[in-house]
Amino acid sequence: MSLIIQKFGGSSVADSKRILNVANIIIKSYLEGNDTIVVVSAQGDTTDNFINMANEINPRASKRETDMLLSAGEQISISLLAMAIERLGYPVVSLLGWQAGFLTCATYGSARIEKINPDRIKKELDKKNIVIIAGFQGLNMYGDITTMGRGGSDTSAVALAAVMNADKCKIFTDVEGVFTADPRKVKNAKKLDVISYDEMLELSTLGAKVLNKRSVEVAKKHNVEVEVLSSMNDIPGTIIKEVTQKDKTPICGIAADENVARASVINVPDKPGIAFKLFSKLAGKGINVDIILQSENGENTKDISFTVPKTELEQTIEVLDKFIEPLEKAKIIYEKDVAKISIVGTGMENQVGIASKMFEALYEERINIQMIATSEIRVSVIVSSDEANRALNTIHNKFFGTKDILHNNEG
C-alpha cells in the first residue's frame, strides 16, 4: 500500500462536471489500495471574484481580512469535491488548512509553511477516509488564517508529501507536463519525461507557469518526487526529481519571459559603492532586479544596466530620477519592449558551445542580443519584444529539431 498525494488546481474543479471528473481520478487511486490525500485550490474564478468584491468595498483592505475572505474559496471547493466522492459511494472527509495542521509564519498574503502537524490527517487515513485538504491556506501563531500567495496549493501538496513521506506527489493541471518550450508558442515543443529540480526551478523562475517556484524548492529540499500531469487526459506527465550525473541533459527547455524591461544609468562616476547605493535603493522599494551588467566607458564614469519586471519599470524610473539628481553627467535610458529568452539544462556545465549554439541561432535570424547573462545551468538573452517569438522558435529548432514559427508577428 502506498501513500499518494494528488493536487488539483482551480481549473480542474471549475464546475460540477469537472469536480465529478476529479472525483473519479481520486477514487481510481483509492481503489488501487492507496492511502489517498488530495490537495485542492479554489474553483476557477473564485479568487478573482472575491478580489473584485473586496475592491468594491475597500481597495486597500488589510491583508489579514483579505486572507479571511480568500480562504473561503478552498472551503467551497473541498466540500463540493467531498460531496462528489460521497455521491460515488466512497468514504471521504474534507479538511481546512488549519484542520489539516498547516502552521505558517505570520505574514498574511504570502505566508510560508513552518510546520505541518499531520495528526488529524493520519486519523482520517486510519479510518480509510479519502482526505481532501484545502491548499493555499494555513494558520499563524495568532490563530488567524493565512494564505500562501498564488500557486500556494502546489507548495501545500509538496510540503505535505515531504512530512508524510508520501510515495508519490501528483500535481494535476491543465497541461500534460513540462515542455521544452511553451506549446502555445512553439508548435513542435516536446513533453519531457523527466526534469531535475534545478532545471525546473530555473524554468519556474523564467516564466514557465507549470509549477509554483516555492513548491519546487520544497520538493528539492526534501527530495520529493513530483509528477506534473493533466486532469483531462489519463497519460503520464513529467517527473521532477534528482537526476544522476549520467542522465543530465545539455538542454531541457527554453523559456520566454515577456514581463521584462531594461533600464540603464549611464555616465555615473566610477567610484566604489555606487552600484551598492543604486541597488539598495531599488531593493528598498521592493523592485525585483534580475540581470545586471556594468561596463566602464573610459572616462572615469561607467554605465549600469539591469532588467526589472515591466510592471515595475515606472517605479524604477522614479528611483533612478532621484538617484541621478546629484550626479552631473548621468542619464537614464530605458526600454520597455524587451523579452528574456533562456535556455536551461543541468548538463550545460559540462559542455562547451551551448551558449555559442544559441547565439548562432539568433545570428542566423539576424536577431540582435541586447544583454547576456549566464548561470551554471542557464543562458539568458534580452531581445526586442517583437523578435521574442522568432527567437524562441529558432533557438528551439536549433536544439530540438524542425524550425516552426507559430506566431510570426514580426511583419
Added chain:
Amino acid sequence: MSLIIQKFGGSSVADSKRILNVANIIIKSYLEGNDTIVVVSAQGDTTDNFINMANEINPRASKRETDMLLSAGEQISISLLAMAIERLGYPVVSLLGWQAGFLTCATYGSARIEKINPDRIKKELDKKNIVIIAGFQGLNMYGDITTMGRGGSDTSAVALAAVMNADKCKIFTDVEGVFTADPRKVKNAKKLDVISYDEMLELSTLGAKVLNKRSVEVAKKHNVEVEVLSSMNDIPGTIIKEVTQKDKTPICGIAADENVARASVINVPDKPGIAFKLFSKLAGKGINVDIILQSENGENTKDISFTVPKTELEQTIEVLDKFIEPLEKAKIIYEKDVAKISIVGTGMENQVGIASKMFEALYEERINIQMIATSEIRVSVIVSSDEANRALNTIHNKFFGTKDILHNNEG
C-alpha cells in the same frame, strides 16, 4: 462604558452599499465609547446559492460537508464587513465561529451551542478593536465546523450576550420590530414597544419570523434583554424582556400559520395505548405534531385529530395508512387547506373572556372553527385557509381597533 452586541441578518449585508450602511451603524456605537461586538449572517442569497451548488453535485450530501460549505458564507460576509470598517478608518477584526470560541454539540446542520470561550474576543476588545463574528457556526468535539440551522445567528448573538454579560443585544433586521400581527397581512398592525419572553416564544413558534425561537429561549434562560429593530430606519424597535405582573397585557399579538394541515383517524378502537402507538409512530418519522384532539363517538370507538406542517402531510398519511391496516372500521380523513390563527398574551391567564371574545369575532364573520387549542398564554384555532386572512383581521380588529381587511381573497 457599555458592552453592546449587534446582530445583522443576511439582507442587511446583501451588497456593498448595505455593508457600508451597516459599517456606519457599528461605528456609531463604537464612537459612543462602547465595546462593540457584531454578529453577522451570510449575505443575502449566499446560503441558497451554496445549497444549489451542492444539489447539482450531490442532492444527498452529508450534513458534515454541507456545514463545511455553508459556513463559508459568513466567512465572506464578516471579512467584507471588516474591510468596510477599515475603509472608514476604525480598528476591526473578523473572527470565525471557532476563533470566537463557539463550541457546539456534534449534530451537523442543527447544532446547539454548548459553551462559548470568549478569550479571543476579550483580547480583541482590550485592543479597542471592533469585533465582527460569524454567526450560525461553531466547532464540535471532533474539531469540525457545525452550523445551527436557519436563524442560528440570532442564537449566536444572544448566547454571546449572556456569556459576556452584555448591556444590550440588538438584533437588526428588515422589519422595525415585533407587531401585533404581520403588517403585510393586517394594515393597522401596531409595533409593540415591549414584549415578554414567553409571548415572543409563542409568537416565534406560531409563525412570526422576526426572531429564531431558540434565540428567545436562550434570552429567557439568561435574562438577556433583546431589542429587535430595523437596519434601514434609525428608530427604536421592540424590546424583549421579562415583564412584571402589572405590565402584562391581555393580548400582545396575533399570529397566522399557513403551513398547517389537519389529519384525523376516525373509528379507532377505544382501548388504552392506541394514541401512544399512533403518535410514537409519527414521532419516529420525525413528524411534528401540533394540536391534538380526541373525542369518543359512542360506539366503543373514538376519533383522533391532529395538525402537522403541510409539508409533512404526505408522510403522515403514509404512516396512518399502515397504522389502520389491522383496524377494521378505521378511516383516514385529512384536510390540506387549513391555517392556524393564535392570540398570545401573558395577561390572558388572569382574564376570563379572552377566548370567547376571539370566538365572537369569528362568529360575527361566520367563520367556522375546525379545532381549538389553548395554553396558559395562547388560544389557537384552526380555520379554512381561504378564511385565514379574514379571521386574522377580524380578530385583530376585535382586540386592537379598526377593522381592516387587506387581502380579501375569499370571493
